Amino acid sequence: MSESTVLDKAHCWHPFTRQEQWCAPDHQPLMISRAEGVWIYDENGNKYLDGNSSIWTNIHGHCRPEISSAIAKQAAVLDHSSYLGLGHPLASRLSAKLVSFFPEKTLERVFFSDNGSTAVEVALKMSMQSRMQKGEGERVRFLAFDNAYHGDTLGAASLGGVNRFFSRFQQLGFETQFLSSMADLENVDTSDVTALVIEPLIQGVNEMRPWPKGMLKELREWTAGKGIHLILDEVMTGFGRTGKMFACQVEGVIPDFLCVAKGLTGGTVPLAATLTTNQVYEAFLGPAENAFYYGHSYTANPIGCAAALASLDIFEKDGTFETLPGKIAIIGQLLAELEEGRQSVLEIRQCGMVAGIQLRQGLGEAVIREMRSFGVITRNILDTIVFMPPLCISKEEIGFYVRALRAALSKVG
Structure with a gap:
């Protein structure tokens, strides 16, 4: 366990977090150390796509010069x-x-x-x-x-x-x-x-x-x-x-x-x-x-x-607004394909660059945890998985997110 993790568990109080679970001896929290573009990195050098724009804040990518x-x-x-x-x-x-x-x-x-x-x-x-x-x-x-x-x-x-x-x-x-x-x-x-x-x-x-x-x-x-x-x-x-x-x-x-x-x-x-x-x-x-x-x-x-x-x-x-229609369309297309024939996905809700993937009851937390092993960090709201990336995300990176979600669902759901 890193020094930053030890100090965190000893002194920090996180928002919207069940602290007893967070501080459990067997819980290894991710400690984020740097970021670039749509990617964030933990202190061990592992790379993750920022699937919810760091709680809906990031617009043009991290550390934009x-x-x-x-x-x-x-x-x-x-x-x-x-x-x-x-x-x-x-x-x-x-x-x-x-x-x-x-x-x-x-x-x-x-x-x-x-x-x-x-x-x-x-x-x-x-x-x-x-x-x-x-x-x-x-x-x-x-x-x-x-x-x-x-x-x-x-x-x-x-x-x-x-x-x-x-x-x-x-x-x-x-x-x-x-x-x-x-x-x-x-x-x-x-x-x-x-x-x-x-x-x-x-x-x-x-x-x-x-x-x-x-x-x-x-x-x-x-x-x-x-x-x-x-x-x-x-x-x-x-x-x-x-x-x-x-x-x-x-x-x-x-x-x-x-x-x-x-x-x-x-x-x-x-x-x-x-x-x-x-x-x-x-x-x-x-x-x-x-x-x-x-x-x-x-x-x-x-x-x-x-x-x-x-x-x-x-x-x-x-020219951000000229690029968005194509990205919005590909998000809709790939998430619709994810929904087809998959019983664990109940509904896809999308508004522009914002999407919620409604899963079967009880799957939300397990799926976002599993997505980390496939290189994506996001948050769930109950059993809805959030996709709200930085606007600068590429079509290839959108595909990366959907593949990670599909892989996590195959493992969990």
Whole structure:
């Protein structure tokens, strides 16, 4: 057992992990020491395809020189400066870049934070406080969907519909009414609702389940008609995962709040952003008590902004969106072939570069463990195997993933 493993078991506490199993004497955890492109390497030199983009974060491949160079260059000039009462040029440029993906006079303001949970938390608090300051203080409730996941901070957790994660905490956060489908909107008293929150096009933690086509557009029309804010959680779906820069662009929808994180910096350093409209922003002008008193020490940190700008440049330099349709098609084709005649595969669910392979009950953990022996690392959500690779993955590497999954299924299922 390596020194790093010994120290890990003695002192570390991992997220979403059953620590008793992790620290068991016979468990040999993988200790990742380096990465390049779509490949990650353990400390013994073994090579694995990163099948879930290191928890849905990596976009252009690991250790992309343009991003690494931007981080190093920025760290040598300005490593950090507070964004509370100060600004810096990179945050200004990044804000302008993010709003440029949307039509003028729509999403015009950017509030930076640290991660997906805080990006959503910002939107929730902005929505509610803006109501209070516009004489609509009765609007205090939120709408969210069953099996949703919007983060782990207390406010975001109260909108989470996955009981195993959130049932202990829901009563402590915002008052939320959960919906199972569009039909449930008929039974909603909208008079005290401030916002509806949804992961557009596909739910992530709910075993990669796509929403019906056209639903997002219908939701936008419904919320607009009721004067309800639409908050889109694009923490997972943003930055090319669905084939567009943002999932909402697939159906031509512009929300009142857009929350991004994960892939914002290309999957390198923490940074998140909440985009919103001038109508919301203007509710916070005026006396001191109207200000939005929320923020973090590393809000809009210069190193994160440098990484994000470099990542966004790569989309244009590489022509990323021109390459995606072919990759999306080959993922669908190879996974469909995997499903044929195999009783252990119950369903394939795909939305752009995101796929969930639904297996027979009880196979999920065993299959991902076995996939490691065939050179692939990914995560399961219960019995759904996730395939969400970096966008730079080649067609040959997609084939490598599917062959590893097929081999693991042959051994386990």
